[in-house]
Amino acid sequence: MPHHQNSIAAFGDAPSAAIPAAILIATIGAIAAYNFSLLGRLCAITGATSYKSAWEKSVGESTAWIPGISCVIKTFFAILAYSMVLGDTFSALFKTFGMSVSRETALAGLTVTVLLPLCLLKSLSSLAPFSLAGIAAMLYMAVAMAIRFFDGSYASADSGLAMDVAESLRPTIGAKGASSVASGWPDSACYNNSYSFFGFSGTAFTPPAPRPNRELGTAGNIKMKPFSSILLLLSATVLIADARQASISSLTSIPRRGDIRKQRVGVAFDKREGASWTNNAKEVRGGEGGGTATMSNEMFNMVKALVGVGVLGLPAGIAAFGDAPSAAIPAAILIATIGAIAAYNFSLLGRLCAITGATSYKSAWEKSVGESTAWIPGISCVIKTFFAILAYSMVLGDTFSALFKTFGMSVSRETALAGLTVTVLLPLCLLKSLSSLAPFSLAGIAAMLYMAVAMAIRFFDGSYASADSGLAMDVAESLRPTIGAKGASAVFSSNAFILICMLSTAYMAHFNAPKFYLELKDNTIARWNTVVATSFAISILFFIGIAAMGFATFGGASNGFILNNYSTKDSLMGFSRVAVAFALVFTYPLAFVGCRDGVLEMLKVPKEERTDTKLNNLTYIILGFVTAVAMKITDLSFIMSFGGATLGNALIYVYPAIMFKSAVKNMGEDATTAQKLEVFLAMTFAALGIGMGCIGTKLSLAKL
Numbered sequence: 001m002p003h004h005q006n007s008i009a010a011f012g013d014a015p016s017a018a019i020p021a022a023i024l025i026a027t028i029g030a031i032a033a034y035n036f037s038l039l040g041r042l043c044a045i046t047g048a049t050s051y052k053s054a055w056e057k058s059v060g061e062s063t064a065w066i067p068g069i070s071c072v073i074k075t076f077f078a079i080l081a082y083s084m085v086l087g088d089t090f091s092a093l094f095k096t097f098g099m100s101v102s103r104e105t106a107l108a109g110l111t112v113t114v115l116l117p118l119c120l121l122k123s124l125s126s127l128a129p130f131s132l133a134g135i136a137a138m139l140y141m142a143v144a145m146a147i148r149f150f151d152g153s154y155a156s157a158d159s160g161l162a163m164d165v166a167e168s169l170r171p172t173i174g175a176k177g178a179s180s181v182a183s184g185w186p187d188s189a190c191y192n193n194s195y196s197f198f199g200f201s202g203t204a205f206t207p208p209a210p211r212p213n214r215e216l217g218t219a220g221n222i223k224m225k226p227f228s229s230i231l232l233l234l235s236a237t238v239l240i241a242d243a244r245q246a247s248i249s250s251l252t253s254i255p256r257r258g259d260i261r262k263q264r265v266g267v268a269f270d271k272r273e274g275a276s277w278t279n280n281a282k283e284v285r286g287g288e289g290g291g292t293a294t295m296s297n298e299m300f301n302m303v304k305a306l307v308g309v310g311v312l313g314l315p316a317g318i319a320a321f322g323d324a325p326s327a328a329i330p331a332a333i334l335i336a337t338i339g340a341i342a343a344y345n346f347s348l349l350g351r352l353c354a355i356t357g358a359t360s361y362k363s364a365w366e367k368s369v370g371e372s373t374a375w376i377p378g379i380s381c382v383i384k385t386f387f388a389i390l391a392y393s394m395v396l397g398d399t400f401s402a403l404f405k406t407f408g409m410s411v412s413r414e415t416a417l418a419g420l421t422v423t424v425l426l427p428l429c430l431l432k433s434l435s436s437l438a439p440f441s442l443a444g445i446a447a448m449l450y451m452a453v454a455m456a457i458r459f460f461d462g463s464y465a466s467a468d469s470g471l472a473m474d475v476a477e478s479l480r481p482t483i484g485a486k487g488a489s490a491v492f493s494s495n496a497f498i499l500i501c502m503l504s505t506a507y508m509a510h511f512n513a514p515k516f517y518l519e520l521k522d523n524t525i526a527r528w529n530t531v532v533a534t535s536f537a538i539s540i541l542f543f544i545g546i547a548a549m550g551f552a553t554f555g556g557a558s559n560g561f562i563l564n565n566y567s568t569k570d571s572l573m574g575f576s577r578v579a580v581a582f583a584l585v586f587t588y589p590l591a592f593v594g595c596r597d598g599v600l601e602m603l604k605v606p607k608e609e610r611t612d613t614k615l616n617n618l619t620y621i622i623l624g625f626v627t628a629v630a631m632k633i634t635d636l637s638f639i640m641s642f643g644g645a646t647l648g649n650a651l652i653y654v655y656p657a658i659m660f661k662s663a664v665k666n667m668g669e670d671a672t673t674a675q676k677l678e679v680f681l682a683m684t685f686a687a688l689g690i691g692m693g694c695i696g697t698k699l700s701l702a703k704l
Helices: 015-046 051-058 065-096 103-119 125-150 178-189 225-251 295-306 309-319 325-356 361-368 375-406 413-429 435-460 488-492 496-506 510-519 525-554 571-602 612-632 636-670 673-702
Strands: 269-271 277-279
Touching (some): 309 325, 325 488, 325 496, 325 510, 325 525, 325 673, 361 375, 361 510, 375 510, 413 612, 435 571, 496 673, 571 612
């Protein structure tokens, strides 16, 4: 019998046992959620700032050692669980590569070489971005487990991969089903560590999964284990360090340090009457934004803003100039280079806010160039937002048409888009408050992450290895893999500018740069640059991965919406379509409202005159026009390249340089030598953007 003495297998061994288990999980989760909420309300009542202080302010200080020591012991169990999982995981990973290493040896080596140095760090700020790896690891593992369940790799004890594990770990399906929960529910109900949170620092502890890597064999899973192992290590190192901090804060009563911050300066150069500027500081350092967002929160939100629908067309951007796998190499270099320049200009916009005191993209122009021409960036942002929702509509049309085909119904993209617009998008866009949709914005990253994993699996398993392979035969001939001879050297073709201009759309989040800068807590320039550099680095890696996987799979046949290349009978990619559709449906209204409000600003309609009737009528007009255009234009790569060549290049490269040059000029002698020299760098990027835009626009229009 399998060595599971907890969870569902503690009381059942038939599939139906999962039903009452799901009910238990939901019930315990609901109770845990109630108590989590209760702790927050306790803080509101007592003014407590931690779990221990909540006890002190309600029960009393004399017994505060009770929750303190409880948290410490719980923390100990948490890091013990992490160590056990890491030992099992890396032992299995070594076996995957043909090395027999016991879990004890693997854990000892990992502890000495990796965990110990990380836990000795005096500052954990550098590990903050990796806290996202926890969600990524769990999501990837869930996807991998679902795939292995549906493909039947472990359908029985004598099936292929199951034969590669110890006999006690092979599938054992018995007769103890749903009714057996009555005998074993106490054991299962006590397995509620997954809902254990303490302190108010956001630290969560989860018990180890039932040793997934040991149960999935080694020979058949060489593609899955490296991903899950690396993600698990990144997640565990951060959480173990967090656990140490939680232990210290739980046992001690040392008061927090005073709010010791670096000396701050206000607006560095404040423009008063006319063209006169008042010098408040010689060196621009920022730090006066009053924001509350931590660096890790800013990074997460910035990556979320950058990684969107634009990434789905990048494989087609590579296919514009090449059709051999080696073409992905210079493409990766281009993606990284354009990303680095976009990151510089994103940072520059934040520094412009520090210099001028601006609070938006438009106000940065007003305070540096002048109010008379502020309509230029204003209208550019509106049109660019229009292109964004147009791209959303195009993707949704393609996605839902493919989903209908998956279920055996032939529905054209035009019909699917029209039906979706009337029944779902229009009601959502008519909402007067979008606050209820905010949680769904997280679905965007989850969908893109799932899609990236699915594309990697399909590339490595060879399901689309050639035009006549299994799943490839189920798509139109023009969408089947086409591998030719145009490799790395083809990047010197003028068609490479199509990819470059598509990247100007993919990296387009610059009109929100002032918002991000002002929301950052203690927004010194150094902290701001760290946030921008880290966020863009993560996004660049993500873009390279999606672009390379899609192009390497389909070569010159890569479609402007890469999911169109995958068969509608491919269940793995079908889930990708569902994930992307779900994310876009609920983020669509957020982008739409930005476009609608921009039109009202452009028309100079006062806020007090924006009645419900006017808002509704404008919604009908814009949404109807967007839908009509989306039905007519089918090539997403055209929208990306044309939009990037025109407005994308202007908003990313040209306008920031013009604003920075004007701001430095207005400073006069107060501008530093470094700032004066930086003007040349910014204007060089502006000239580069104009050149790329002219060539890209011509090539994009030639594709029509």
